[in-house]
Amino acid sequence: MKLDVAVVGTGTAGSATALFLARAGHHVTLYERVPDPQPLGAGIMLQPSGMAVLEALGLREQVVSRGERIEALVAETTGGRRVLDLSYADLQAGLYGVGLHRGVLFDALFQSAKKQLGITLKLGVDVEDLAWHRDGHWLVEAKTGRRFGPHQLVVVANGARSSLRDDTSQYKTVDRYPFGALWAVVPDPEHRFTGRLYQVVRGTKTMIGLLPTGLGPTGSTPLVSMFYSLKASELEAFRQRDFGEWKAHVLEAVPSSGPVLDQLDGHDSLLFADYHDVVMWPWNVGRVVYVGDSAHATSPQLGQGANLALVDAHTLAHALGRGESIEDGLYLYSRLRRSHLAWYQFVTRWLTPFFQSDFWPLGIARDVAMGLMCRLPVLRGEMVAMMAGISLGPFRRWSPPST
Ligand SMILES: Cc1cc2nc3c(=O)[nH]c(=O)nc-3n(C[C@H](O)[C@H](O)[C@H](O)COP(=O)(O)OP(=O)(O)OC[C@H]3O[C@@H](n4cnc5c(N)ncnc54)[C@H](O)[C@@H]3O)c2cc1C
Numbered sequence: 001m002k003l004d005v006a007v008v009g010t011g012t013a014g015s016a017t018a019l020f021l022a023r024a025g026h027h028v029t030l031y032e033r034v035p036d037p038q039p040l041g042a043g044i045m046l047q048p049s050g051m052a053v054l055e056a057l058g059l060r061e062q063v064v065s066r067g068e069r070i071e072a073l074v075a076e077t078t079g080g081r082r083v084l085d086l087s088y089a090d091l092q093a094g095l096y097g098v099g100l101h102r103g104v105l106f107d108a109l110f111q112s113a114k115k116q117l118g119i120t121l122k123l124g125v126d127v128e129d130l131a132w133h134r135d136g137h138w139l140v141e142a143k144t145g146r147r148f149g150p151h152q153l154v155v156v157a158n159g160a161r162s163s164l165r166d167d168t169s170q171y172k173t174v175d176r177y178p179f180g181a182l183w184a185v186v187p188d189p190e191h192r193f194t195g196r197l198y199q200v201v202r203g204t205k206t207m208i209g210l211l212p213t214g215l216g217p218t219g220s221t222p223l224v225s226m227f228y229s230l231k232a233s234e235l236e237a238f239r240q241r242d243f244g245e246w247k248a249h250v251l252e253a254v255p256s257s258g259p260v261l262d263q264l265d266g267h268d269s270l271l272f273a274d275y276h277d278v279v280m281w282p283w284n285v286g287r288v289v290y291v292g293d294s295a296h297a298t299s300p301q302l303g304q305g306a307n308l309a310l311v312d313a314h315t316l317a318h319a320l321g322r323g324e325s326i327e328d329g330l331y332l333y334s335r336l337r338r339s340h341l342a343w344y345q346f347v348t349r350w351l352t353p354f355f356q357s358d359f360w361p362l363g364i365a366r367d368v369a370m371g372l373m374c375r376l377p378v379l380r381g382e383m384v385a386m387m388a389g390i391s392l393g394p395f396r397r398w399s400p401p402s403t
Contacts, residue, residue, distance in 0.1 A: 002026055003326065006140050006151040008127045008164065010037055013292025013309035014157035015109035019057055020317035021155075022118035029151065030113060031140060033158070035124035037110060039103025042183045042273070043213035043225025044300075045070065045197060046098040046105070048088075049389030050307035052400045053314045059108045067098035067214035068194065068222065073387055075199040075370075078253045083201060083370050084383075091384040099197065101185060101216040101223060105306060122148065130154055130167040136287050136326075153326055155316070156290045157309075160276040160297035168288050172280040177299050179356035180274035181227045182238070185213055186263040188224040192256075197303075200254045203363040205229070207355050208254050226260045229356050232274050239267050275299040277349065281342075282334030289330045291316060296341050298348040301355060307389045308344060311398070312337060318401035336401070339392045347386060 003026045007018045010032040018028045046054075046067060054060040075084035088095040113119050125148070129141040137150035156164045165172055193212040200208045207229035216223050228250065230238060238246070247261045264270065276297040283290045292309035316333050323329025353359060354366040373379045385391040390398045 001320075001326070003152045003320075004150075005029070005153045005155060006031060006138065006149060007155040007157055008140065009033075009156070009158035009292070009294070010110055010113065010121075011157060011159055011292060011309070012105060012109065012306045013294070013312055014155070015106075015113045016053065016057065016310050016313035017155050017157060017291055017316055018113050018119050019109065019116055020313050021320070022113075022116045024317050024321060025118070026320075027118055027120075029120045029122060029148065031122045031125045031127050031148070033124070033126040037106070037123065039101075039107040039110075039217040041102030041106065042227075042271075043185055043211040043223070044100055044102050044105070044306050045211070045303035046100045047304065047307045047387070047389035048095055048097070049304075049398060050310045051098070053307075053310035054108075056314055056400060057109075057112070059112060063100065063104055063108045064098050066104045066216070067100040068212035070097040070099050070195065070197055070212065072196045073199070074196050075201060077367055078200055078202040078206070081367060081371065082374075083367055084199075085371075085374050086380065086384050086387055088384060088388060091381055091388060095388060097197075097388070099212045099214055099225075101213050102306070103217040104214065107217045127158065127164065130156075130164055130288060138287065152287060153330075154288045156288060156294050157292045158294055160278060160293040162290075162294035165278075165280070165290065165294065168285040170280055170285045170290070172278065175277045176232070177275040177277060177352065177356070178233065178358075179229055179231050179299075179352075180272055181300075182230050182270040182272050183225060183227050184260070184264060184270045185216070185223050185225045186260055188212070188222045188259065190259070191222045192259060193222075193224040198256075201355060201363070201366075202253060203360045204353065204355065204357045204366075205360075206253060208250060208257065210254070210257060210260065224260060226257065228270070230272065231358075232272075235272055243267055277345075279345065281338065282331060283337065284327070284330030284334050287326050287330070289316065289333060296345060298345050299352045299356070301352045302344065302348050302386065304344055304348075304389055308341060311340065311389075311400075315401055339396075340398050343391060343393050
């Protein structure tokens with residue numbers, strides 16, 4: 001079955017889905033709101049799960065070569081107590097993550113999609129509605145009122161704020177986390193930040209992260225990303241706060257952040273990202289399917305969103321290739337993704353308040369319990385599998401679909 005497919009959004013989920021589907025012989029129209037998409041963004045962690053999908057697309061080497069190899073996640077309290085110390089190698093020798101500028105992943109996927117036979121790009125189309133056509137076909141309607149299509153299948157991949165979730169009868173809940181993060185990416189010419197994602201916590205109100213971010217989409221100077229946890233309701237107070245005083249507070253908590261702070265010259269050098277929690281199942285309704293953050297956004301506490309989006313894309317192409325009808329393939333997709341996504345959403349929702357919340361006793365529980373958990377080999381293995389994006393629950397592991 002060769003389909004005419006609309007994919008909405010050229011983020012990680014959308015571009016990867018378009019590539020997999022076009023390579024399976026479908027004709028894909030890829031709609032993107034931004035007229036001239038650019039490789040922007042913060043540092044993200046690419047996990048072994050995401051790398052396996054990039055391998056299937058033939059893009060792994062290109063992406064990984066512009067990232068920084070990450071061997072471990074280390075989290076400490078401001079007093080120096082180890083809260084987390086997890087090495088990929090504890091699960092499997094040679095396993096690693098990659099600290100990456102999000103623009104590198106975007107560029108690799110988007111440039112491939114541009115060149116891919118079978119993909120038509122429609123840039124600058126802000127899709128506002130999905131309109132039922134006939135015989136199971138859908139039209140894609142832009143904010144301007146212009147309609148595109150008809151398409152036999154619509155893949156919604158337009159991120160956590162998707163308004164297209166309201167265009168189908170699908171059950172869903174969409175909540176906004178009270179906490180988000182300020183972030184900045186700066187050069188690290190002396191390459192001081194290497195090998196580990198380093199986080200410093202104090203109670204549940206302070207969490208500062210430093211992620212070596214590789215080379216970025218262009219250039220040859222290493223980059224480092226800094227994250228600073230902030231409650232969305234306190235963003236205005238941060239903007240009013242003396243910037244020098246804020247830098248002194250960060251430096252006191254994380255003395256090694258000095259070279260990053262030296263390059264921040266005002267509130268505008270940091271951008272704020274808020275987080276959403278989207279719950280939906282199944283992710284298909286009729287001939288519409290939701291993938292990536294539009295389907296299952298979470299807080300980035302476990303650093304999995306882009307990786308899960310890549311796995312979605314691969315699994316969707318696999319499921320469509322096996323279903324006897326479009327609806328059948330889409331339902332198979334929802335079934336195949338259920339345990340992986342439900343598990344990561346459950347753990348993220350459970351874990352986030354221990355790092356970002358107003359309930360300070362959780363910070364004490366975290367400082368006492370997590371260090372101990374890391375020292376118990378069985379639990380440690382499960383925690384590393386979680387970090388690597390390949391856990392399906394206790395002692396169960398994800399592996400890529402065999403296409
Ligand atoms: C601070 C922070 C840190 C993170 N760290 C990590 C990490 O370490 N590892 C990790 O894996 N993930 C991380 N994530 C999560 C990750 O960035 C997301 O999960 C991932 O980008 C989701 O991809 P997506 O394609 O579903 O959505 P998006 O990347 O949001 O892409 C959506 C696309 O749709 C387009 N679009 C939106 N609306 C429309 C419309 N109406 N019409 C047409 N196009 C539209 C957008 O312009 C965009 O191109 C982090 C997120 C944040 C905020």
